[in-house]
Amino acid sequence: MIDTTIHALKNLRREGVRTFLTLIGVVIGIAAIVALLSVGQGLNQAVATQLDQLGSNTIYVIPGNPYSMSASRVTITESDLDRIKSINNVTDVIPLYISPVTVTYKDEKFGATIMAANIQDAQVFFDLGYYEVIEGQMLSKNSDSSILIGDKFATDAFSKEISVRRILLLNGQEFKVSGIIKQTIQSEVSSANLIMMSDTAIRKIAPNIGPSETWVRTSSSLDVADVADKITQYFDRKYGEKSVYVISSDQLLEQVNSIFGLITLFLVGIGSISIIVGGVGIMNAMVTSVVERTKEIGIMKALGASDFKVLSIFVLEAGFIGMIGGIIGILIGYGLSILVAIIGAQSGFPLEAAISWEITLGALAFSMLLGMTAGAIPAYRAARMDPIEALRFE
Numbered sequence: 001m002i003d004t005t006i007h008a009l010k011n012l013r014r015e016g017v018r019t020f021l022t023l024i025g026v027v028i029g030i031a032a033i034v035a036l037l038s039v040g041q042g043l044n045q046a047v048a049t050q051l052d053q054l055g056s057n058t059i060y061v062i063p064g065n066p067y068s069m070s071a072s073r074v075t076i077t078e079s080d081l082d083r084i085k086s087i088n089n090v091t092d093v094i095p096l097y098i099s100p101v102t103v104t105y106k107d108e109k110f111g112a113t114i115m116a117a118n119i120q121d122a123q124v125f126f127d128l129g130y131y132e133v134i135e136g137q138m139l140s141k142n143s144d145s146s147i148l149i150g151d152k153f154a155t156d157a158f159s160k161e162i163s164v165r166r167i168l169l170l171n172g173q174e175f176k177v178s179g180i181i182k183q184t185i186q187s188e189v190s191s192a193n194l195i196m197m198s199d200t201a202i203r204k205i206a207p208n209i210g211p212s213e214t215w216v217r218t219s220s221s222l223d224v225a226d227v228a229d230k231i232t233q234y235f236d237r238k239y240g241e242k243s244v245y246v247i248s249s250d251q252l253l254e255q256v257n258s259i260f261g262l263i264t265l266f267l268v269g270i271g272s273i274s275i276i277v278g279g280v281g282i283m284n285a286m287v288t289s290v291v292e293r294t295k296e297i298g299i300m301k302a303l304g305a306s307d308f309k310v311l312s313i314f315v316l317e318a319g320f321i322g323m324i325g326g327i328i329g330i331l332i333g334y335g336l337s338i339l340v341a342i343i344g345a346q347s348g349f350p351l352e353a354a355i356s357w358e359i360t361l362g363a364l365a366f367s368m369l370l371g372m373t374a375g376a377i378p379a380y381r382a383a384r385m386d387p388i389e390a391l392r393f394e
Contacts, residue, residue, distance in 0.1 A: 019321060022285040025278030026325025027332065030367050032271035034333025037359050039340050040264040042352030047256050056221040059228050060252065061214040061235075062245040074239045075210035084216055087230050089223040094121040095211035097202050101195065103157070104169035110157040112193045114170070116202035129184050131196075136164035136179030144201045146178035150194040154180050157193070170195070171205045224248045275366075278325065279374040282318050286378035290314065297382050307383040314379030315372050322371020326364045333363070 061084070064073040076095070085093050097116040102109055116122075119141050125131050126138070139146055147168070154162040154177075162168070166177045181196065202209060218227050228246050235244040247255075290297070297310060337353040344351035 018285055018288075022278075022281050022321055023325040023328065025274065025281040026322055026367055026370070027278075027329040029271060029274030029276075029278045030326050030329025030363050031332040031336065032274055033268050034330050034359060034363050035336040035340070036267040036271055037264060037363075038334060038337035038354050038356075039351060040260055040267070041354035041356065041359070042337070042341065044257065044260045045354055046352050048253060056249050057218045057224055058249045059216040059218065059224060059231065060245075060247050060249075061211075061216060061231060062247075063210065063212070064243070064245065074235075074243045075208070076214065076244070077210065080235075080238075081211075081214065083234055084214070084231060087227055089219045089227055090216060091219055092121075092215070092217040094118070094124065094215040094217075095199070096213050096215070097199055097206075097209055098212040099202065099206055099209060101170050101205060103195070104172075105158050105162060105166070106160060108158045110193075112153060112157070112195050114195050114197060114202055114205070116197045116199050118199050122196065122198070131181040132184055133179045134182045136177065139178055139196070139198060143178070144198060144204070145175055146197070147175045147201070148179045148181050148196040149177055151180050151182045153193050153195070173204050175201070221250075224250075275370060279370050282321055282371050282374040283378065285321075286314060286318050286375045287381075289317070290378045290382045293382075294385065297385050298388070301385065310385075311379045311383035314382050315375055318375020318379070319368050319372040322367040322369070322374075323364065325371070326367025329367065330360055330363050 061076070063076055081093055081095055084090060094117065097114070099114045099116075101112055101114045103112050119139050122139065126133070133148070134151060136148075139148060147170075149162060149168075162177060164177050164179060168175055168177065175197070181194075183194075216227065216231065218224055225248075228248055232244070232246045235246075236242075300310060301307075334353065334355055341351040341353040
């Protein structure tokens with residue numbers, strides 16, 4: 001077997017240009033699949049980490065039905081929030097207000113996103129590590145005219161950098177920059193264009209705004225299902241069925257995993273087209289190799305080489321092409337995923353490039369299997385040759 005392996009490697013080296021050209025299709029396909037799986041798995045891990053930090057005892061209440069484009073969006077009122085607080089085993093109710101805003105600074109205008117919450121509730125984002133104040137100070141309880149802005153917004157939004165204590169106009173209302181924050185882990189609102197303020201301050205801009213979503217925390221994860229059912233029943237009775245979307249952290253993670261799984265499967269399917277092309281390339285190269293080496297095959301069989309030995313040589317050659325292409329493709333794929341993660345981070349949307357043994361070994365095994373499968377038919381043809389006919393071949 002060692003002699004057969006050495007012989008197969010020598011043949012690949014002898015056909016250097018052909019081997020290289022055959023490798024390209026395998027490399028492109030494996031690189032595409034590895035990059036897609038790495039980025040997809042990394043994004044999945046980032047979301048799972050975020051939800052895990054919030055805890056399995058968190059429920060999200062979102063106005064409207066996300067599965068219906070025609071559903072009207074209800075406005076959750078203070079009385080609705082008080083009703084949620086009164087439910088047994090509810091410990092915290094955190095309404096979040098998210099709204100677009102036009103920011104004016106030194107006669108320049110820029111679109112941004114406001115995220116507002118009760119000052120005490122907003123501290124949750126900093127305790128969980130979503131953001132950190134890198135300049136200035138946190139919002140005070142009694143300030144309705146102060147804001148926090150994202151670091152990238154401060155440096156990139158306008159021609160002149162915004163510093164602490166500067167005055168900005170938000171939809172014509174004056175607010176002073178109390179501090180500058182930096183995003184440390186992925187959150188639903190990127191710090192690239194983020195403005196954070198208190199829930200009382202946002203009513204200066206949008207007096208009738210309701211919570212974009214509300215976080216409800218229970219005493220333990222065992223109470224989540226019961227509390228979620230009671231919240232759903234309350235809003236169904238008041239506003240109609242499916243007027244408000246209620247989901248727990250675990251349910252949200254299951255949905256995210258399902259969506260990512262479908263997206264990854266779709267993208268891998270597209271990348272597999274390149275793999276199929278690579279497999280056809282291997283088969284074509286092996287067919288050509290068998291024809292060109294017909295006399296060599298005849299000599300080997302005349303000297304006593306068995307059909308299995310000839311078959312092994314050509315299958316190993318095809319397998320080595322798949323393996324080498326797989327190794328190069330894996331390295332390029334991980335390189336691309338890291339590059340995508342870096343670009344995402346620079347754009348204010350942190351991504352992770354997951355490097356795992358499952359992806360590596362799976363891609364390598366798949367590329368080798370692809371090569372050996374593609375080379376099986378030409379190898380079988382070579383093994384079945386009659387030595388006399390092969391020696392006569394010109």
